[in-house]
Amino acid sequence: MITIKVDMDKCQHYGQCVYEAPDIFKLNENNKLEYLASADESERDNVKSASDTCPMQAIQVFD
Amino acid sequence: MNLIIGSTLKTLIVGAGMGGLRTAESLRRYRYPGHIHILGDEWHMPYNRPPLSKSLLAQDQELAQVSFPIKSDDLNTEFTLGDGVRQLSMEQQSVTLQSGKKIEFDFLVAATGLRSKKLVFPNNLQSGRFALRTFDDAKAIRQAVGSGKDVVILGSGFIGLEVAATLKGLGCRVKIVAMEDIPLGLILGEPFGEEIRRRHETKGIEFYLNNRVTDLVGNTAITHVKLVDGQSLPCDIFIEAIGSAANVEWLEGNELNLSDGLLTDSSLHAVKSNGTSVSNLFGVGDIARFPNIRFELPPRRIEHWNIPLESSRRAAREIVRQVVPGSIEGFESEGGFNPLPTFWSDQFEFSILSYGEPRLADEIRLLEGNLGEEFIFAYLREGSLVGVAGIGMKSKINEMRKDIIK
Structure with missing residues (x-):
């Protein structure tokens, strides 16, 4: 399992992460980010891509 | 190029910004x-530039x-910082640094x-004068500004x-001088x-549009800027935000096409x-400066944040x-590099998000909202969606990105 943490002070809800890891991140109807705090190992690459693509560099992945 | 033995193989990455880091x-x-070796002319390890202006x-x-964040063990990359590259020699497959040091490569x-x-300017004063591109630039501006200072910004682009x-949020009096009639128009x-x-003016920013700065006024430091229409604006801090030029001089002399970037x-x-x-x-x-396949346009540079990331991966x-043929599944059939230009901007409490190339539109429609x-806004060219942009409504804008022409 991997643990995902988004710094919500940094996050500006641009939703770039949604395209890299659609099973983990989504923008809700209020245009705010929602995400799963943990995920299967198989999502590691996608979440890493989401972290890379975040304009605010708000996403961290932990083992 | 034939298979090269891994241990002696060397990829040299010139530039320690996001593009360089993401390539490694x-x-x-x-x-x-x-082996991977990153060279940077700044003394800093790679950092994220968008926060510099915010x-x-x-x-x-x-x-x-x-x-x-860098995981050194995973990255396994050598860094040489504070020593820019002076000259490339493709003939010798090496670069020479400002310090005179020479480094060879297999891939560059x-x-x-x-x-x-x-x-x-005729009175080309430097004191009180800034631009914003690097961390050091941002720190210099921050140290100079303060409540009540008169700031004149040249340029009404995103920066x-x-x-x-x-x-403005730090209490400065801010004026923007720009050649355009309409900011970002x-x-x-x-x-x-x-x-x-309108939103900037509501917050107290003054615009001097369809205008330009003809000279700086002051003895040792700037006190005013002169505009082409004859006005003189008080100015403690003058910030030039008039665009950027590509750092390609070190590539000269190698028969490369360097007209506006590296083709x-x-x-x-x-x-x-x-x-x-x-x-x-x-x-x-x-x-x-890569071919713009999606929009069937001549090659051009795209100064958007997602381009270093996507081009580095490619x-x-x-x-x-x-180096290792057949090692990347599905890669042999990969088509041309075809990134979707993406940009965003935070100004005061509003944020702009855009996909595609709105500037190509021959028709602009207000799609939703007030x-x-x-x-x-939807941006169409000959009836096809070439771009989408808006303020707020990010979820809906994100949904529309898939509708932009491929």
């Missing part, structure tokens, strides 16, 4: 077996707060990015507008640009003046394909 990370991710300037943050990734353009909003269309201007083919290989591609030289990030795959609140 991608090479490791695709199991590139050789949180870093507003909160006087330190480098650690904008540095990219050019990711030297941009520098701010600066004007030359100019973001810096204006941030410095050429990029986002007139109604959108007028709305941005590449659609897989990011550098292109020579005679039109042939160079197998082991790649352009990544802001300096790469260049890394190209290198690994040559100009004074949240809204989305």
Whole structure:
């Protein structure tokens, strides 16, 4: 399992992460980010891509 | 190029910005077996530039707060910082640094990015004068500004507008001088640009549009700027935000096409003046002038944040394909580099998000919302969606990105 943490002070809800890891991140109807705090190992690459693509560099992945 | 033994293979990445770092990370991710060496002219490890005009300037943050996290063991990359590259020799397959040091390579990734353009005035004062591109630039501006200071920003593009909003928040009196009639009008269309201007004016920013600065006034430091229409504006801090130039001088003398950046083919290989591609030289990030397949336009540079990331991944795959053929599943059939331009901007409490190329539109439609609140514009060319942009409504804008022509 991997643990995902988004710094919500940094996050500006641009939703770039949604395209890299659609099973983990989504923008809700209020245009705010929602995400799963943990995920299967198989999502590691996608979440890493989401972290890379975040304009605010708000996403961290932990083992 | 034939298979090279991993331990002696060397990829040199010139430029320690996001493009350089992401190239190294991608090479490791695709199991590139050789040595990686990143060269940077700044003394800092790679950092994220968007906060420079916003949180870093507003909160006087330190480098650690904008540095990219690096896992050294995974990255397994050598860094040489504070020593820019003076000259490339493709003949010798080496670069010479400012210090005189020479470094050889098997693969070279050019990711030297941009520098701010600066004007030359008759009274070409430097004290009190700034541009914003690097961490050091941002710190210098932050140290100079303060409540009640008169700031004049030249340029009404994204950087100019973001810096204006941030410095207004710090209590400065902010004026924007620009050649355009409408801020961002050429990029986002007139109604959108007028709305941005209205929002800035509501916050107390003054615009001097369709105008330009002809000279600086002062003895040792700037006290005023003179405008072409005859006005003189009080000025403690003058910030030039008039665009950027590609750092390609070090590539000269190698028969490369360097007209506005480094020309590449659609897989990011550098292109020579005679039109042939160079197998082991790649352009990544802001300096790469790549064919614009999606919009059937001549090659051009795209100065958007997503380009270094996407071009670095692509260049890394190209290198690994040559070094370890067949190692990347599905890669042999990969088409031309075809990124969707993406940009966003935070100014005061509103944020702009855009996909595609709104500036190509021959028709602009207000798709949803109201100009004074949240809204989305659709940008069409000959009836096809070439771009989408709006304020707020990010979820809906994100949904529309899939409808932009491929």
